[in-house]
Amino acid sequence: PQTDEIPAQGIRDEYEQLTEDVRRYRYAYYNEDSPLVSDAEFDQLYRRLEEIEALHPELVANDSPTQEVGGEVSAAFAPVEHLQRMYSLEDVFSLEELQVWIGRATASVEKQGRVDELTWLSEVKIDGLAVNLLYRNGELVRAATRGDGHTGEDITHNALTIKDIPRTLKGSGHPAEVEIRGEVFIPSKAFLELNEQMVEAGKAPFANPRNAAAGSLRQKDPALTAQRPLSMFVHGIGAREGLAASSQSETYALLQEWGLPTSPYFKVLDSYDDVLKFIEHFGDHRHDLLHEIDGIVIKVDDFALQRALGHTSRVPRWAVAYKYPPEEVHTKLLDIQVNV
Numbered sequence: 001p002q003t004d005e006i007p008a009q010g011i012r013d014e015y016e017q018l019t020e021d022v023r024r025y026r027y028a029y030y031n032e033d034s035p036l037v038s039d040a041e042f043d044q045l046y047r048r049l050e051e052i053e054a055l056h057p058e059l060v061a062n063d064s065p066t067q068e069v070g071g072e073v074s075a076a077f078a079p080v081e082h083l084q085r086m087y088s089l090e091d092v093f094s095l096e097e098l099q100v101w102i103g104r105a106t107a108s109v110e111k112q113g114r115v116d117e118l119t120w121l122s123e124v125k126i127d128g129l130a131v132n133l134l135y136r137n138g139e140l141v142r143a144a145t146r147g148d149g150h151t152g153e154d155i156t157h158n159a160l161t162i163k164d165i166p167r168t169l170k171g172s173g174h175p176a177e178v179e180i181r182g183e184v185f186i187p188s189k190a191f192l193e194l195n196e197q198m199v200e201a202g203k204a205p206f207a208n209p210r211n212a213a214a215g216s217l218r219q220k221d222p223a224l225t226a227q228r229p230l231s232m233f234v235h236g237i238g239a240r241e242g243l244a245a246s247s248q249s250e251t252y253a254l255l256q257e258w259g260l261p262t263s264p265y266f267k268v269l270d271s272y273d274d275v276l277k278f279i280e281h282f283g284d285h286r287h288d289l290l291h292e293i294d295g296i297v298i299k300v301d302d303f304a305l306q307r308a309l310g311h312t313s314r315v316p317r318w319a320v321a322y323k324y325p326p327e328e329v330h331t332k333l334l335d336i337q338v339n340v
C-alpha cells in the first residue's frame with residue numbers, strides 16, 4: 001500500500017529512531033561480532049522500517065539501511081574490492097509470504113516464456129559468515145569477508161588456516177578467474193566443546209556459533225584463527241570468467257570436483273509443493289544437522305533465468321530466504337552461562 005499523504009511527525013520520528021537503531025545493531029553484529037539484540041528482535045525492527053518505507057516512499061534516503069548490504073570494512077583489515085557485487089538475501093517469515101514471492105518470480109519467468117526451465121535449488125541457510133574466495137588458474141589469491149557488498153576485508157591468511165579452503169584447486173581446466181562464495185561456520189558439536197574450553201580457561205563463552213565463527217575468522221593473528229574449529233561450505237559464485245556451467249547445481253558439481261565442499265543439504269526441486277516438503281523436513285530436523293541453520297534458501301537454479309530476474313541494490317530477485325520462527329536459547333548454552 002502506498003499513500004501520498006505527508007507522513008505525520010510521529011512516523012518521521014519513529015523512522016529516524018529505527019534507522020539509527022538498525023545502523024547501531026548492524027555495526028555491533030557485523031563489525032564487533034557482538035550483537036546487542038537477538039536476530040528476531042533485529043528482524044522485527046527491520047521489518048517495521050521496510051513497512052514505513054513502503055507506506056512513505058518519500059522518506060527513503062539513498063543510504064537507508066534497506067538500500068545497502070549491512071556491514072562495513074573494519075580499519076583492522078585491508079580493504080578488498082570484490083570483482084562482482086556480493087548481495088544479501090530477501091527474507092520471508094511465513095509460508096504465505098513465500099508463496100507470494102514464488103508466485104512473483106514464476107510470473108516474471110512466464111512472461112519470458114521460459115517457465116519450463118524453472119526449477120528451485122533449495123538448501124539450508126547456514127548460520128555463519130560469508131567469504132569470497134578468488135582463485136586464479138586454480139590458485140587461491142585472496143579471501144575476503146562480504147563487508148558492504150562492494151568492499152570486504154582481506155582475511156586471506158586466516159582463510160588459509162581452514163582445512164575446507166584449498167590453496168590449490170584439484171583437477172585441471174580451471175577458469176582464469178573465479179570468485180567462489182561460501183559460508184564459514186563452526187559445527188554445532190565443535191561449538192559446544194569450544195565454549196566448554198572457554199569456560200575452563202575462565203573466559204566468557206560465545207553467545208552462538210555465528211558470532212564465534214565471525215569472531216574467529218576476523219582475527220588480526222591467523223594463529224588464533226587456526227585454533228578455532230572453523231568449517232566452510234560453498235553456496236555461490238561471483239565473477240566467473242570461463243566457467244563451464246549453466247546453473248547453480250552444475251556449478252556445485254564442478255566445485256566438488258575441484259575439492260571445495262558443498263553442503264550435503266541441498267536439492268533441485270520442480271514444484272512449490274516439493275519446496276514446502278523440504279522446508280518441513282529441515283524444520284523437523286534442524287537440530288540434527290552438522291551446523292546451525294536459520295532458514296532455507298530457495299534459488300532459481302538456471303543461470304540465464306537468474307540473469308533475467310536480476311537484483312535490487314541489496315538482494316538478488318532470483319533467491320529468497322525463508323526464516324523459521326525463532327526458538328528459545330539452547331538449554332546447553334544456558335547451562336554453561338549459569339556455571340560461569
Ligand code: NAD
Pocket residue numbers: 025026029030035036037038039040042043069070087088089091123124125126127128129130131146182183235236294297321
Ligand atoms: P542474511 O544473513 O539473512 O542472508 C544473506 C547471507 O546468507 C549471505 O550473505 C550468505 O552469507 C548467507 N547464506 C547462508 N547460507 C546460504 C546459502 N545456502 N545460500 C546463500 N547464502 C547463504 O543477510 P544479512 O543481510 O547478512 O543479515 C541479516 C541477518 O543477520 C538477519 O537474520 C538478522 O537477524 C541478522 N542480523 C542480526 C543483528 C542483530 O543485532 N542480532 C544485526 C544485523 C543482522
